Amino acid sequence: MKQLTTDVLIVGGGGAGLRSAIAAAEAQPSLSIHLLSKVYPMRSHTVAAEGGAAAVTLQHDSIAAHFEDTVAGSDWLAEQGVVDFFVKHAYQELVQLEHWGCPWSRQASGQVQVRRFGGMKTERTWFAADKTGFHILHTLFQTSLKYPSIHRLDEYFLLDLLVHEQAIVGVLAIEIASGELLQILASSVILATGGAGRVFQFNTNGGIVTGDGMALAYRHGVALRDMEFVQYHPTGLPGSGILITEACRGEGGILLNKDGYRYLQDYGLGPETPLGQPQNKTMELGPRDKLSQAFWHEQQQGRTIQHPQGDVVHLDLRHLGQRYLLERLPFICELAKAYVNIDPVTAPIPIRPAVHYTMGGILTDAHCATSIRGLFAVGECASVGLHGANRLGSNSLSELLVFGKVAGEQAAAHCSQTKVSDAVMQELTDKAAGPIRQLRQGDGTEQWADIRQQLAQTMEQGCGIYRDEQGLTASLLAIADLKRRYQQLKVGDSGLAFNTELLHALELGFSLDVAEAMCQAALLRKESRGAHQRRDANYTKRNDKNFLQHSLAYYQEDQAPRIDWQAVDCSMMPPAARLYGDAAKQQAASTSEKPV
Amino acid sequence: MKQPETKPSDMQHLSVAIQRYRPEQDDTPVWQSYQVPYDDSTSVLDALHWIKEHQDSSLTYRWSCRMAICGSCGVMVDGTPKLGCKTFLRDYPQGLKVAALANFPIEKDLVVDMSRFLQHLTTIKPYLIGEPSLVQAGSASAGSDQPSSAALQPQLQSPEQVKRYQQFANCINCGLCYSACPQFGLNPEFLGPAAIALAHRYNLDSRDQGKAERQPALNSKDGVWSCTFVGFCSTVCPKGVDPAAAINQGKIVSTMDGVIQWFSPKQLDATPQEPTS
Ligand SMILES: Cc1cc2nc3c(=O)[nH]c(=O)nc-3n(C[C@H](O)[C@H](O)[C@H](O)COP(=O)(O)OP(=O)(O)OC[C@H]3O[C@@H](n4cnc5c(N)ncnc54)[C@H](O)[C@@H]3O)c2cc1C
Ligand code: SF4
Numbered sequence: 023m024k025q026l027t028t029d030v031l032i033v034g035g036g037g038a039g040l041r042s043a044i045a046a047a048e049a050q051p052s053l054s055i056h057l058l059s060k061v062y063p064m065r066s067h068t069v070a071a072e073g074g075a076a077a078v079t080l081q082h083d084s085i086a087a088h089f090e091d092t093v094a095g096s097d098w099l100a101e102q103g104v105v106d107f108f109v110k111h112a113y114q115e116l117v118q119l120e121h122w123g124c125p126w127s128r129q130a131s132g133q134v135q136v137r138r139f140g141g142m143k144t145e146r147t148w149f150a151a152d153k154t155g156f157h158i159l160h161t162l163f164q165t166s167l168k169y170p171s172i173h174r175l176d177e178y179f180l181l182d183l184l185v186h187e188q189a190i191v192g193v194l195a196i197e198i199a200s201g202e203l204l205q206i207l208a209s210s211v212i213l214a215t216g217g218a219g220r221v222f223q224f225n226t227n228g229g230i231v232t233g234d235g236m237a238l239a240y241r242h243g244v245a246l247r248d249m250e251f252v253q254y255h256p257t258g259l260p261g262s263g264i265l266i267t268e269a270c271r272g273e274g275g276i277l278l279n280k281d282g283y284r285y286l287q288d289y290g291l292g293p294e295t296p297l298g299q300p301q302n303k304t305m306e307l308g309p310r311d312k313l314s315q316a317f318w319h320e321q322q323q324g325r326t327i328q329h330p331q332g333d334v335v336h337l338d339l340r341h342l343g344q345r346y347l348l349e350r351l352p353f354i355c356e357l358a359k360a361y362v363n364i365d366p367v368t369a370p371i372p373i374r375p376a377v378h379y380t381m382g383g384i385l386t387d388a389h390c391a392t393s394i395r396g397l398f399a400v401g402e403c404a405s406v407g408l409h410g411a412n413r414l415g416s417n418s419l420s421e422l423l424v425f426g427k428v429a430g431e432q433a434a435a436h437c438s439q440t441k442v443s444d445a446v447m448q449e450l451t452d453k454a455a456g457p458i459r460q461l462r463q464g465d466g467t468e469q470w471a472d473i474r475q476q477l478a479q480t481m482e483q484g485c486g487i488y489r490d491e492q493g494l495t496a497s498l499l500a501i502a503d504l505k506r507r508y509q510q511l512k513v514g515d516s517g518l519a520f521n522t523e524l525l526h527a528l529e530l531g532f533s534l535d536v537a538e539a540m541c542q543a544a545l546l547r548k549e550s551r552g553a554h555q556r557r558d559a560n561y562t563k564r565n566d567k568n569f570l571q572h573s574l575a576y577y578q579e580d581q582a583p584r585i586d587w588q589a590v591d592c593s594m595m596p597p598a599a600r601l602y603g604d605a606a607k608q609q610a611a612s613t614s615e616k617p618v
Numbered sequence: 619m620k621q622p623e624t625k626p627s628d629m630q631h632l633s634v635a636i637q638r639y640r641p642e643q644d645d646t647p648v649w650q651s652y653q654v655p656y657d658d659s660t661s662v663l664d665a666l667h668w669i670k671e672h673q674d675s676s677l678t679y680r681w682s683c684r685m686a687i688c689g690s691c692g693v694m695v696d697g698t699p700k701l702g703c704k705t706f707l708r709d710y711p712q713g714l715k716v717a718a719l720a721n722f723p724i725e726k727d728l729v730v731d732m733s734r735f736l737q738h739l740t741t742i743k744p745y746l747i748g749e750p751s752l753v754q755a756g757s758a759s760a761g762s763d764q765p766s767s768a769a770l771q772p773q774l775q776s777p778e779q780v781k782r783y784q785q786f787a788n789c790i791n792c793g794l795c796y797s798a799c800p801q802f803g804l805n806p807e808f809l810g811p812a813a814i815a816l817a818h819r820y821n822l823d824s825r826d827q828g829k830a831e832r833q834p835a836l837n838s839k840d841g842v843w844s845c846t847f848v849g850f851c852s853t854v855c856p857k858g859v860d861p862a863a864a865i866n867q868g869k870i871v872s873t874m875d876g877v878i879q880w881f882s883p884k885q886l887d888a889t890p891q892e893p894t895s
């Protein structure tokens with residue numbers, strides 16, 4: 023086994039990981055920083071983000087407005103102090119990226135362009151055509167090459183955290199190319215391992231988005247917060263789940279059912295806006311949870327369209343015209359052509375909701391610190407408290423930057439290595455190597471592909487857009503059974519070098535734990551809020567009396583997690599009804615606009 | 619992976635031959651054939667998934683996004699470098715052959731060693747060099763209660779200025795162009811199409827002042843002059859980056875550098891515009 027000692031270890035080379043690496047390097051250039059990732063950083067799923075990153079930019083916009091949109095969007099489950107910090111720092115972070123070379127789209131005057139985004143009152147989403155995540159990720163990756171203190175461990179897979187007396191002392195990883203284990207001693211560790219969308223069948227996520235970091239922190243006793251909140255994106259391609267960005271609707275795209283009717287007006291999002299005149303927070307620019315739920319109802323009533331790969335509705339962009347589409351949405355045109363053989367200039371794109379984003383994650387405080395000393399978490403794997411029950415599109419890319427910086431600086435500041443004896447290190451490492459040893463020797467009859475497929479199906483069935491007790495209980499039973507079968511896994515590939523089957527098996531182990539936490543938290547949240555919608559008779563409404571609280575899932579071996587509840591910081595804007603379309607305007611007219 | 623609604627048994631099948639290499643058991647790569655169910659939407663990547671999940675779990679390849687943006691899944695399809703996730707079985711009615719990207723050392727099956735490629739990217743200093751001009755971008759400054767007065771503001775850059783380099787900023791680092799490049803095949807020290815295109819991207823950026831720092835690498839024997847202008851790199855690029863144009867323009871800049879260093883440095887800005895493509 024190889025060994026390595028470093029000051030700050032960052033696991034994850036996506037937007038959050040890279041931003042923290044740069045922040046740590048800038049805070050203390052003398053520190054040694056290692057960035058470990060199971061894929062080359064520019065393959066991280068941040069690359070797939072299309073739409074943009076939010077920050078208050080225009081004269082007529084305000085910090086208070088971004089705050090309100092985010093808190094209302096979260097259905098009052100966001101930590102308001104955290105949101106306040108976020109909205110105040112997002113702009114500087116986007117400017118910082120501009121200074122690092124990000125090719126933001128511009129106005130004729132040379133100033134940065136902003137576009138509309140769902141759930142936001144005002145245009146405040148910065149974009150780089152429709153490849154914003156791609157450009158952010160490459161800008162950060164390329165900029166990180168400037169810093170001699172950032173060392174990369176590309177294609178290393180995190181196996182486990184080494185934790186001693188509630189303090190992080192390092193990690194155990196595997197070099198994918200050789201299959202050799204690597205023990206890393208580190209004073210601080212940042213988890214920036216991304217979300218867990220792949221535990222569902224239809225999702226917009228890349229194959230690597232399997233919840234690894236969440237599961238590892240959780241197994242070491244850190245709570246996973248608000249895991250029941252899983253965002254469906256209303257517009258994924260049928261079959262593959264590939265995302266068709268919300269920016270399509272920001273630019274004026276409309277949604278039609280099988281009768282060619284703009285059905286969103288029937289779901290509290292109207293009135294219908296004239297073609298080519300999209301209005302913030304109305305119709306197609308309502309929030310994602312409401313739009314996905316509307317699809318579900320249309321499907322129940324037989325008003326969706328049949329497509330070879332399942333039921334769909336139509337996203338119509340034709341009225342925007344070829345020139346505009348190629349300028350603003352070139353990637354969408356490319357994706358539609360390649361994956362559903364549709365030219366958006368001449369035909370509507372078939373779409374359906376697909377799992378997109380995990381609002382919940384590793385519980386951290388406002389400084390990205392977890393309950394394990396020296397262990398930080400940031401980005402989609404973390405729950406710093408920004409998104410609550412529903413994330414607003416374009417808030418998370420900004421989150422990676424704002425809190426990536428915080429995490430990097432905090433990790434750099436925390437550089438007191440907890441001293442542990444060699445014997446203790448040996449013991450921790452030995453334990454950490456347990457699962458991979460077991461998989462390598464395992465001689466059961468189960469295949470990872472079967473178990474993963476069944477996990478994805480049961481999550482879709484029991485823990486989807488609408489949930490009820492019966493479905494969730496069934497999914498929990500199914501997961502418990504899959505976990506038993508997982509113990510009988512046989513990895514067919516016995517090679518050491520680049521054994522992706524072994525890695526998939528490990529990822530599946532992580533996914534099973536994360537999925538279980540999602541279902542258990544969903545079962546116990548007996549109300550409907552944001553992305554979590556219950557169909558059971560008494561739970562179809564938001565219930566602030568009992569559930570204006572975060573769920574905290576604590577790992578328990580051999581049984582579903584224990585769920586605790588944590589108060590929400592509502593100190594700046596008291597809970598109110600969450601309204602969109604005309605209803606929101608009426609509400610705004612009758613109450614004061616700026617409670618902050 | 620995609621889950622076709624129809625059962626695989628009802629679907630058409632196609633023969634997919636794959637070049638296998640397991641370092642611990644094979645001395646040289648060997649070909650293996652599989653019958654893969656497919657429909658109109660099945661990509662080469664979907665076919666690899668199907669084989670891994672149903673026929674041979676040891677089959678090894680890279681992938682992640684499955685939407686042609688992460689750059690992981692480059693392979694040779696019938697001898698041409700392609701993204702597996704953006705190449706469809708429907709276009710190969712006679713069957714197809716899939717192999718690891720040419721010109722890179724094979725690690726296992728379809729996985730190649732990309733470290734040289736990463737090294738070349740790093741060599742050309744792919745980041746903005748020089749202090750940002752702290753232009754106050756007028757009304758672009760944030761709304762009323764934005765904190766911090768002396769805060770950074772974005773630099774101005776017109777859409778035309780963005781357009782000058784944008785095409786070269788679209789590279790997904792897939793490496794297909796290196797597989798297509800006979801020069802890189804002969805001399806792995808050659809910086810290669812993507813790295814030169816990336817250098818060009820920063821050189822063309824109105825916010826950058828690093829051209830002189832990048833020039834030595836570009837102008838070296840393993841830089842632009844290694845290229846014999848075959849142009850296959852641009853043909854295979856899945857993102858329309860046109861690295862051949864970047865190299866060609868780089869040659870002009872390098873030639874002019876030799877001449878211009880006697881004249882005023884200002885003329886360096888006479889970088890040729892990229893051809894419209
Ligand atoms: C298709 C799509 C479009 C989106 N569009 C937008 C948008 O327009 N605006 C917006 O604000 N948000 C958008 N989002 C959400 C946003 O992009 C993500 O939340 C964000 O990019 C996540 O970044 P991250 O750095 O946390 O994780 P990722 O970018 O997913 O990176 C995770 C990293 O962790 C590493 N890792 C994971 N597990 C391990 C392990 N076991 N060992 C080693 N390394 C590991 C991976 O290699 C990777 O480098 C979109 C999301 C998707 C899926
Ligand atoms: S230039 Fe094109 S082919 Fe070459 S690495 Fe970039 S995207 Fe791939």
Ligand code: FES
Nearest residue numbers: 684688689691703
């Ligand atoms: S899997 Fe990402 S480019 Fe093909």
